[in-house]
Structures are given as structure tokens and as C-alpha cells.
Amino acid sequence: MPQYDFRCHSCGGAFSLTFKTYAAYDAADPRCSACGAGAVSRVINRVSIAKDERDYSGMSANEMLSVLEGGDEKQVDAMFRQVGESAPATQPTVIPKQAGKSTSADDS
Ligand SMILES: [Zn+2]
Numbered sequence: 001m002p003q004y005d006f007r008c009h010s011c012g013g014a015f016s017l018t019f020k021t022y023a024a025y026d027a028a029d030p031r032c033s034a035c036g037a038g039a040v041s042r043v044i045n046r047v048s049i050a051k052d053e054r055d056y057s058g059m060s061a062n063e064m065l066s067v068l069e070g071g072d073e074k075q076v077d078a079m080f081r082q083v084g085e086s087a088p089a090t091q092p093t094v095i096p097k098q099a100g101k102s103t104s105a106d107d108s
Helices: 022-027 046-052 061-070 073-086 103-107
Strands: 003-008 014-018 040-043
């Protein structure tokens, strides 16, 4: 049985309703269990949200390339963030300009 979580726009209360079928949900007019207001919106549960966010950390190079070529800034940003967190060693190392300069003074 599908269960849906709702949040009331009027009083801010949260409640959940269980429907026998998806058709029953479509036909239903959900109302707040606390104040009876009809201005309620469905709360998307965590599972649905997790589905929206792709797991870039397990991506192959080709998949990453396709994300980059896709040009979706949000996806590219999320990808780099995830890859950076899970595998910092793969990040390109920037070598400071002054590296190795101080040792030459001791040699002469
Ligand atoms: Zn309410």
C-alpha cells in the first residue's frame, strides 16, 4: 500500500496518509490531520531525493567525460565534489614555484 507524507502549508504540521491503491491517491483530496486545511504538499521522502543525486564516485573515466561533455554545471560540480572527497589522491597536484630553490644556497 502506498504511503505518502504531507506537509501542511497552513499550520506546518506533517502527516502521512496511506492509500489502498495509487488510483486512490490520485483521486484523493488530502487534508491536514491537525487543522483540516487542504493546502498541503507531498513531502518527497529521502529515497527519492537520493535517486536524483548521482553517485559519481564510482564512475568510470568515460562516464565522467560524458558528464563533462554534457555541460551541466550542476552535475559537473557535484561530480568533482564527490570525486574529490572519495579519492583526493587523484586530484592533480600543484607544485609550488619556490620548490627546490632554497636547497641551491647550501650547495655553493
Ligand atoms: Zn495544518
